[in-house]
Amino acid sequence: MIMRMYPFFAYASGPAEGLTLSDIAITILRVARTDKSVTKVVDAVPAQAEIGKGYYAYFYDATDLESYDYLPFVEYTGAEPVNPSFYAGDLLDVTVAGGLWGPGAIEWTYTLTEEGTGTPIPDAQIWVTTDLVGSHVIASGMTDQNGQIKFYLDAGEVYIFRAKAGYNFANPDTEVIS
Secondary structure, three states, rough: OOOEEEEEEEEOOOOOOOOHHHEEEEEEEEEEEOOOOEEEEEEEEEEEEEEEEEEEEEEEEOOOOOOEEEEEEEEOOOOOOOEEEEEEOOOOOOOEOOOHHHHOOOEEEEEEEEEOOOEEEEEEEEEOOOOOOOOOOOEEOOOOOOEEEEEEEEEEEEEEEOOOOOOOOOOOOOEEEO
């Protein structure tokens, strides 16, 4: 089965089309449905094609969708000063714009720190689900230099999954949004 990632880029101070493919880095995490272990299967590779006005794609062949969920993350790495917004289609219904993520009305900040020291963990992948098994992702993104990420979520219980090379997180972290 072919999974298609269609990151959408919109820029406030630059073109949305005609960017160098190597300036668009796509990472894909594979999350086991049984034990929630996370494996990075694609690590910051360039987009493979510009498939339309401002749409860039990376195609990944996954034949194990009954056992794993796949989470794509997109980063613009080019030197041109831009204000990007990302949309990773087909797998996640998540819009990232100006550092705010999620479909809800409550602004909520999640802080990720090292256990014991309280040192912030920057550049960690974070995704929010509405179920304990992590099959319904509603928001995702990366922590900033202070180990924080801001989401817009609805009230209720959510499950936070975390991943970063060199760290072993006990996923998920259950949080109540109010």
